[in-house]
Amino acid sequence: xxxxxxxxxxxxxxxxxxxxxxxxxxxxxxxxxxxxxxxxxxxxxxxxxxxxxxxxxxxxxxxxxxxxxxxxxxxxxxxxxxxxxxxxxxxxxxxxxxxxxxxxxxxxxxxxxxxxxxxxxxxxxxxxxxxxxxxxxxxxxxxxxxxxxxxxxxxxxxxxxxxxxxxxxxxxxxxxxxxxxxxxxxxxxxxxxxxxxxxxxxxxxxxxxxxxxxxxxxxxxxxxxxxxxxxxxxxxxxxxxxxxxxxxxxxxxxxxxxxxxxxxxxxxxxxxxxxxxxxxxxxxxxxxxxxxxxxxxxxxxxxxxxxxxxxxxxxxxxxxxxxxxxxxxxxxxxxxxxxxxxxxxxxxxxxxxxxxxxxxxxxxxxxxxxxxxxxxxxxxxxxxxxxxxxxxxxxxxxxxxxxxxxxxxxxxxxxxxxxxxxxxxxxxxxxxxxxxxxxxxxxxxxxxxxxxxxxxxxxxxxxxxxxxxxxxxxxxxxxxxxxxxxx
Amino acid sequence: xxxxxxxxxxxxxxxxxxxxxxxxxxxxxxxxxxxxxxxxxxxxxxxxxxxxxxxxxxxxxxxxxxxxxxxxxxxxxxxxxxxxxxxxxxxxxxxxxxxxxxxxxxxxxxxxxxxxxxxxxxxxxxxxxxxxxxxxxxxxxxxxxxxxxxxxxxxxxxxxxxxxxxxxxxxxxxxxxxxxxxxxxxxxxxxxxxxxxxxxxxxxxxxxxxxxxxxxxxxxxxxxxxxxxxxxxxxxxxxxxxxxxxxxxxxxxxxxxxxxxxxxxxxxxxxxxxxxxxxxxxxxxxxxxxxxxxxxxxxxxxxxxxxxxxxxxxxxxxxxxxxxxxxxxxxxxxxxxxxxxxxxxxxxxxxxxxxxxxxxxxxxxxxxxxxxxxxxxxxxxxxxxxxxxxxxxxxxxxxxxxxxxxxxxxxxxxxxxxxxxxxxxxxxxxxxxxxxxxxxxxxxxxxxxxxxxxxxxxxxxxxxxxxxxxxxxxxxxxxxxxxxxxx
Numbered sequence: 024x025x026x027x028x029x030x031x032x033x034x035x036x037x038x039x040x041x042x043x044x045x046x047x048x049x050x051x052x053x054x055x056x057x058x059x060x061x062x063x064x065x066x067x068x069x070x071x072x073x074x075x076x077x078x079x080x081x082x083x084x085x086x087x088x089x090x091x092x093x094x095x096x097x098x099x100x101x102x103x104x105x106x107x108x109x110x111x112x113x114x115x116x117x118x119x120x121x122x123x124x125x126x127x128x129x130x131x132x133x134x135x136x137x138x139x140x141x142x143x144x145x146x147x148x149x150x151x152x153x154x155x156x157x158x159x160x161x162x163x164x165x166x167x168x169x170x171x172x173x174x175x176x177x178x179x180x181x182x183x184x185x186x187x188x189x190x191x192x193x194x195x196x197x198x199x200x201x202x203x204x205x206x207x208x209x210x211x212x213x214x215x216x217x218x219x220x221x222x223x224x225x226x227x228x229x230x231x232x233x234x235x236x237x238x239x240x241x242x243x244x245x246x247x248x249x250x251x252x253x254x255x256x257x258x259x260x261x262x263x264x265x266x267x268x269x270x271x272x273x274x275x276x277x278x279x280x281x282x283x284x285x286x287x288x289x290x291x292x293x294x295x296x297x298x299x300x301x302x303x304x305x306x307x308x309x310x311x312x313x314x315x316x317x318x319x320x321x322x323x324x325x326x327x328x329x330x331x332x333x334x335x336x337x338x339x340x341x342x343x344x345x346x347x348x349x350x351x352x353x354x355x356x357x358x359x360x361x362x363x364x365x366x367x368x369x370x371x372x373x374x375x376x377x378x379x380x381x382x383x384x385x386x387x388x389x390x391x392x393x394x395x396x397x398x399x400x401x402x403x404x405x406x407x408x409x410x411x412x413x414x415x416x417x418x419x420x421x422x423x424x425x426x427x428x429x430x431x432x433x434x435x436x437x438x439x440x441x442x443x444x445x446x447x448x449x450x451x452x453x454x455x456x457x458x459x460x461x462x463x464x465x466x467x468x469x470x471x472x473x474x475x476x477x478x479x480x481x482x483x484x485x486x487x488x489x490x491x492x493x494x495x496x497x498x499x500x501x502x503x504x505x506x507x508x509x510x
Numbered sequence: 511x512x513x514x515x516x517x518x519x520x521x522x523x524x525x526x527x528x529x530x531x532x533x534x535x536x537x538x539x540x541x542x543x544x545x546x547x548x549x550x551x552x553x554x555x556x557x558x559x560x561x562x563x564x565x566x567x568x569x570x571x572x573x574x575x576x577x578x579x580x581x582x583x584x585x586x587x588x589x590x591x592x593x594x595x596x597x598x599x600x601x602x603x604x605x606x607x608x609x610x611x612x613x614x615x616x617x618x619x620x621x622x623x624x625x626x627x628x629x630x631x632x633x634x635x636x637x638x639x640x641x642x643x644x645x646x647x648x649x650x651x652x653x654x655x656x657x658x659x660x661x662x663x664x665x666x667x668x669x670x671x672x673x674x675x676x677x678x679x680x681x682x683x684x685x686x687x688x689x690x691x692x693x694x695x696x697x698x699x700x701x702x703x704x705x706x707x708x709x710x711x712x713x714x715x716x717x718x719x720x721x722x723x724x725x726x727x728x729x730x731x732x733x734x735x736x737x738x739x740x741x742x743x744x745x746x747x748x749x750x751x752x753x754x755x756x757x758x759x760x761x762x763x764x765x766x767x768x769x770x771x772x773x774x775x776x777x778x779x780x781x782x783x784x785x786x787x788x789x790x791x792x793x794x795x796x797x798x799x800x801x802x803x804x805x806x807x808x809x810x811x812x813x814x815x816x817x818x819x820x821x822x823x824x825x826x827x828x829x830x831x832x833x834x835x836x837x838x839x840x841x842x843x844x845x846x847x848x849x850x851x852x853x854x855x856x857x858x859x860x861x862x863x864x865x866x867x868x869x870x871x872x873x874x875x876x877x878x879x880x881x882x883x884x885x886x887x888x889x890x891x892x893x894x895x896x897x898x899x900x901x902x903x904x905x906x907x908x909x910x911x912x913x914x915x916x917x918x919x920x921x922x923x924x925x926x927x928x929x930x931x932x933x934x935x936x937x938x939x940x941x942x943x944x945x946x947x948x949x950x951x952x953x954x955x956x957x958x959x960x961x962x963x964x965x966x967x968x969x970x971x972x973x974x975x976x977x978x979x980x981x982x983x984x985x986x987x988x989x990x991x992x993x994x995x996x997x
Contacts (some may be wrong), residue, residue, distance in 0.1 A: 044679075046577055049658060052575065057683060060569050062571050083543055085541040087702075088668075089536075090536050092533040107660055167656045167657075169654045170704075172537070195543060199521075215660065217657075220657075
């Protein structure tokens with residue numbers, strides 16, 4: 024798969040641009056062009072309908088800048104760090120752990136700065152750029168920091184995850200909605216991580232869109248709804264398979280729950296829905312797996328993490344993180360804020376709810392969609408995107424065959440009528456072949472062409488993007504037909 | 511108008527919360543609760559349909575963090591500053607110009623720091639808090655700054671307006687869409703200003719949502735579309751009226767354009783639409799005016815600014831800024847980036863397009879909507895919001911009269927059917943009176959009640975929020991009736 028071709032087409036047709044590109048761009052920052060914006064908007068709307076609508080999950084929107092206390096409580100201030108080392112000569116900065124693993128093939132997960140410094144010294148590791156000596160390893164906090172107000176010493180941070188905005192608002196939301204457990208609070212918008220080496224296009228970004236659900240539950244109560252999906256099959260990379268370098272295992276949601284791969288029934292429900300959701304976006308089954316996070320990778324407070332990974336051109340990568348965060352977050356915010364963040368039952372019983380968190384990376388999802396929708400097509404002579412209708416930025420193109428003989432007038436009339444119900448474009452310049460090519464390039468599902476016969480018998484042709492086959496349809500039946508074809 | 515009551519109700523019912531409130535909050539930062547999120551979402555969707563859909567305007571989404579070069583070119587790095595002075599004793603910080611104007615009644619618009627320092631010294635102005643001596647006046651840049659990456663000295667700024675994200679992408683959007691002048695690029699999301707003294711709830715915020723349109727035009731070409739609205743009447747505070755302390759003048763769009771209050775026909779088009787848009791949100795005509803910005807307030811590059819102001823509880827305040835920015839932005843970005851940002855006609859003629867910018871403050875709009883929708887109602891015994899249907903977060907409440915006799919089952923059935931087409935809530939706890947009260951408080955337009963008669967003759971009652979009158983309707987006709995009532 025040639026990712027460069029996709030990146031180039033995505034720029035050319037207005038999906039994704041380098042941010043501030045006229046100034047050389049900034050690593051890890053990308054902007055959505057008009058088509059990318061539409062794709063993202065449709066994806067997020069679909070996500071909302073699929074995950075929030077029927078499940079007692081309420082969306083909120085909180086500030087990007089949050090005060091230091093929030094991240095003291097969440098642990099980000101101390102723990103959200105990477106070990107770095109700087110070249111004394113050329114001043115290049117490296118992730119110390121990555122450098123060691125790459126150059127020395129030593130697994131250093133969880134090692135302290137001093138230990139990493141020791142390894143660098145003992146192995147005489149030098150700067151890969153200039154061969155210079157490397158400084159002592161320090162920790163670098165990945166949160167972007169700023170100062171709030173004109174007086175120095177009032178630090179604020181750009182949130183590294185939307186989740187913290189949810190936790191600090193837990194009590195306000197609970198009170199205002201009189202919500203009953205289990206219920207969820209969701210948020211969709213940017214989070215920020217000051218990555219040391221952003222890379223892989225939309226994968227490791229400094230600004231990225233998260234769609235997060237914090238689902239608040241009483242772990243003593245059971246959630247029967249997961250059983251709707253108990254026979255859904257998922258492909259699991261078990262802990263054992265990771266240790267022994269084995270293949271993924273296919274199993275049902277029920278089996279995964281029984282075997283402890285999924286730690287709790289609430290999470291089983293979301294895992295099943297994720298599988299269905301990503302397949303419906305055109306990602307093939309074989310390109311989706313759930314990786315059971317190893318004990319040593321799992322945060323101490325978590326009762327189990329299961330990441331949904333997708334196979335990209337460069338390898339497997341997390342796209343959805345599923346974490347059973349227990350009562351860690353609400354408990355810590357209770358302690359640090361001195362506010363009682365418990366849930367009270369009608370009989371007066373109090374609990375700190377547990378949290379099951381599915382966290383979706385929207386840009387990674389878009390990367391996966393583009394990758395698996397991309398068709399290198401030598402026969403047609405142009406490459407194109409086979410987006411599924413529900414997220415395709417433009418569903419219909421309406422074209423007059425020629426720019427004369429009253430064909431444009433008739434085509435415009437049809438366009439004006441269709442655009443009330445569908446996402447359409449109208450184009451009349453260049454040959455019809457060029458217009459089909461441009462439509463394919465942005466993934467337009469169907470092209471409707473008005474020709475001379477249209478003026479005689481009130482029919483048009485519908486061209487199917489995937490087959491290029493054309494069928495002739497009465498204008499009076501057009502809407503109904505298109506609705507069925509786009510369903 | 512008691513704004514405190516609105517703020518309290520907005521918190522209680524989940525519209526607007528103080529950000530990070532459990533940690534004491536942060537001045538100038540507010541979060542949207544579940545109802546506020548829905549209100550905002552509907553408002554922005556309506557704005558998109560109203561302003562973008564039929565006008566060749568394309569929405570994009572760009573990064574919040576932008577590199578320093580962008581703001582060198584835009585002028586923000588030098589010019590986006592406020593003069594501040596600090597108390598030597600208690601360390602309080604003040605806007606020097608505001609302090610002087612408030613305490614000494616001297617108009618100091620446009621004066622330099624040294625001049626302000628001089629005025630403070632000559633008039634022996636002291637700290638209003640503790641009476642301490644004030645330091646020399648300095649300028650404070652209102653952009654939040656941060657550092658990009660692990661190496662110090664690579665400053666980035668949180669954008670103070672979405673517009674810069676549009677200008678730096680002008681060429682990419684133009685190329686990808688093959689757009690023809692006039693066309694627009696729009697963006698809706700947060701901007702950031704490190705205000706010295708945030709105040710007035712949702713008015714002066716440190717994070718706020720802008721909906722901005724940059725409309726690119728050739729000033730030599732005329733825009734006939736404004737004539738659709740030439741007879742729309744607007745209330746204008748002319749420059750003369752401001753100088754001589756006179757009243758607003760009512761005039762048509764045509765007259766405003768002829769008299770030079772509106773500098774160009776493209777802007778006339780947007781001004782008229784703004785008047786219609788805000789009236790349709792329930793803001794009374796008398797509470798809307800357009801203020802012709804005085805010569806001395808107008809930026810040097812602008813050929814005329816006309817702000818739409820709304821009368822709030824505390825006075826008139828800008829909600830939409832309209833600026834004719836000429837070719838200032840694209841020209842400067844061309845110079846600083848060395849990229850050619852001109853538009854090329856088919857005959858090879860090149861121009862740097864001019865820009866007409868309507869810039870909407872979404873939180874200010876929400877403040878205005880809440881203010882003019884708020885009903886203090888002694889008769890009912892509760893206060894409520896009379897939101898217009900198109901932005902009301904919840905349009906329908908479906909309630910069984912009692913929690914027994916099969917009424918909940920029947921009501922749920924109706925709810926499940928209605929929620930496919932409408933934004934509904936279902937509630938069965940507490941008395942029907944309490945449920946009506948809670949529905950009123952969040953502005954639910956109509957409440958549908960299922961009672962014993964429902965089971966006999968398949969009718970329900972519809973209660974009108976504004977009159978509390980109930981009418982009985984057949985279930986079979988319910989959808990059609992509601993559609994008409996919510997239109």
